Amino acid sequence: xxxxxxxxxxxxxxxxxxEALFTAEYGRVVGIANRVLADPHEAEDVAQEVxxxxxxxxxASADYAPAWLHRAAAHSSLNRLRGARxxxxxxxxxxxxxxxxxxxxxxxxxxGEDRRRVREALGRMAPKPAAVLVLRASGLSxxxxxxxxxxxxxxxxxLLRRAEDTLRKEVTRGTSN
Amino acid sequence: xxxxxxxxxxxxxxxxxxxxxxQARFKTISDDxxxxxxxxxxxxxxxxxxxxxxxxxxxxxxxxxxxxxxFLRPRTRPLTLMFVAAVAAAALVVVAFAAGGFFxxxxxxxxxxxxxxxxxxxxxLADYGTVTWTKEPQLQATTSAADAAAIAGxxxxxxxxxxxxxxxxxxxxxxxSEAQATFTFSAAKAAAAAAAKGKTLPKxxxxxxxxTLTITVGPAVGEIYGAMNKPTTGSSTDQIxxxxxxxxxxxxxxxxxxxxxxxxxxxYILAQPGISDQLTNAIKAIGDPSTTLLIxxxxxxxxxxxxxxxxxxxxxxxxxxxxxxxxVWVKNGSVYVVAxxxxxxxxxxxxxxxx
Numbered sequence: 001x002x003x004x005x006x007x008x009x010x011x012x013x014x015x016x017x018x019e020a021l022f023t024a025e026y027g028r029v030v031g032i033a034n035r036v037l038a039d040p041h042e043a044e045d046v047a048q049e050v051x052x053x054x055x056x057x058x059x060a061s062a063d064y065a066p067a068w069l070h071r072a073a074a075h076s077s078l079n080r081l082r083g084a085r086x087x088x089x090x091x092x093x094x095x096x097x098x099x100x101x102x103x104x105x106x107x108x109x110x111x112g113e114d115r116r117r118v119r120e121a122l123g124r125m126a127p128k129p130a131a132v133l134v135l136r137a138s139g140l141s142x143x144x145x146x147x148x149x150x151x152x153x154x155x156x157x158x159l160l161r162r163a164e165d166t167l168r169k170e171v172t173r174g175t176s177n
Numbered sequence: 178x179x180x181x182x183x184x185x186x187x188x189x190x191x192x193x194x195x196x197x198x199x200q201a202r203f204k205t206i207s208d209d210x211x212x213x214x215x216x217x218x219x220x221x222x223x224x225x226x227x228x229x230x231x232x233x234x235x236x237x238x239x240x241x242x243x244x245x246x247x248f249l250r251p252r253t254r255p256l257t258l259m260f261v262a263a264v265a266a267a268a269l270v271v272v273a274f275a276a277g278g279f280f281x282x283x284x285x286x287x288x289x290x291x292x293x294x295x296x297x298x299x300x301x302l303a304d305y306g307t308v309t310w311t312k313e314p315q316l317q318a319t320t321s322a323a324d325a326a327a328i329a330g331x332x333x334x335x336x337x338x339x340x341x342x343x344x345x346x347x348x349x350x351x352x353x354s355e356a357q358a359t360f361t362f363s364a365a366k367a368a369a370a371a372a373a374k375g376k377t378l379p380k381x382x383x384x385x386x387x388x389t390l391t392i393t394v395g396p397a398v399g400e401i402y403g404a405m406n407k408p409t410t411g412s413s414t415d416q417i418x419x420x421x422x423x424x425x426x427x428x429x430x431x432x433x434x435x436x437x438x439x440x441x442x443x444x445y446i447l448a449q450p451g452i453s454d455q456l457t458n459a460i461k462a463i464g465d466p467s468t469t470l471l472i473x474x475x476x477x478x479x480x481x482x483x484x485x486x487x488x489x490x491x492x493x494x495x496x497x498x499x500x501x502x503x504x505v506w507v508k509n510g511s512v513y514v515v516a517x518x519x520x521x522x523x524x525x526x527x528x529x530x531x532x
Contacts (some may be wrong), residue, residue, distance in 0.1 A: 022230050023226055026230070027224055030222050030224050032221065034219055034221075034222040038219045040223070044222070044224065048232055051233050052233055052236050058344075058347070060345070060348040064477050086357065115219070118217060133213065137218075159204065161209075164210060164213045167208075168213070
């Protein structure tokens with residue numbers, strides 16, 4: 001026996017667990033990346049890379065799986081945001097996409113400009129505060145943000161407030177430059 | 178603080194209900210948070226989960242592969258770097274001191290202190306000749322011990338008697354076939370490499386020019402436990418790159434040589450510019466280089482102590498903080514390694530009970 005058969009079972013079970021995890025978390029992981037990148041296509045790229053990384057090294061049944069995915073989504077997309085080449089590419093894609101909408105051109109322009117400024121400001125922030133903001137804005141609870149970043153839940157309120165302050169200052173700084 | 182129940186609970190919530198000042202502050206905070214939420218707002222991404230899942234499952238990368246282990250990724254920190262540097266330097270030192278009596282097969286291990294400058298100095302030795310694989314290593318990661326053993330020509334992965342608390346039982350096995358490489362020293366190449374770097378080198382002795390070292394490594398088997406990048410134990414994804422536990426067993430490396438003796442090689446290598454006195458003294462203090470596997474310990478990052486493992490002398494690295502530790506020993510013709518983000522006492526415990 002059955003070593004082989006047992007292994008097959010184990011493999012199938014892990015694949016099933018991975019599929020369940022994927023179904024449950026994919027939308028949220030894309031959501032986090034999209035919050036950072038403001039580009040649904042690139043966000044899906046990031047989300048798929050994150051799942052591939054996870055699947056290669058971790059058991060899908062691990063209790064830390066969602067927290068790992070959330071954190072990896074935030075960090076990977078923030079890393080992408082900091083890449084200048086990708087930023088240009090993304091802005092182009094974003095401009096194309098927004099051009100398709102039925103908003104009047106002036107509003108489109110202003111929205112695009114605001115979004116770009118906020119993303120630049122996010123990219124200038126330290127990884128942790130940026131991640132706190134993004135995860136919270138993506139609808140994670142305080143408890144989930146705390147788990148994803150490996151900090152105590154009691155710190156989240158303070159971390160968030162400080163991060164909000166920093167983002168606001170960074171946005172203002174970007175505007176005045 | 179906009180809408181999360183965790184943010185205001187219990188006595189805080191009661192107090193808030195009756196305190197105008199706090200209500201005002203809470204409102205400011207809430208308004209701030211709302212304005213940030215507006216700033217970060219984006220049109221929602223519509224996803225096709227089914228199609229995305231199929232894309233991810235088609236990616237070849239979803240299979241575990243030894244070449245893509247996280248601690249070998251470019252995103253590494255000093256602790257990780259230390260291990261990579263140690264492995265690289267170990268390979269070089271083994272090559273360098275391999276030729277005692279034309280035959281080298283270690284039966285014991287010894288730690289030698291090594292600095293970054295030493296590693297740089299030793300790494301230039303690779304430019305002094307040509308490496309040719311005569312038998313390339315085949316590496317494979319599998320989910321079963323039996324498959325790993327098959328790749329490693331029947332060598333069985335060591336069995337851990339008991340995992341320390343907190344170490345995941347998720348295990349990936351790895352196997353490597355026997356591999357063989359030949360290094361041929363070349364005085365011309367050494368001179369060219371030195372000239373390119375603007376250095377003057379001690380002349381390569383005539384006996385060494387054209388001499389070959391044949392290095393045989395493996396077969397080897399091992400297993401990796403756990404849960405890398407476990408997020409609840411650190412504050413940044415970059416911090417924890419070490420797997421929780423790695424256990425490896427390899428046939429002792431063998432080196433044979435033509436023309437050159439260990440003493441000649443030792444003298445030449447220690448004459449290289451940049452080698453520290455510390456390393457020189459430590460190597461000179463080792464009695465028989467042909468039977469000793471040198472474990473380079475980067476003195477900036479790690480400490481080592483001799484330790485008795487399974488009745489033989491081994492080397493223990495790291496400490497009891499749980500950040501990283503390891504044990505290396507040689508017994509019955511095999512080199513064993515137990516390492517991971519565990520306490521040194523746990524590493525030694527596992528080593529002693531390894532079957």
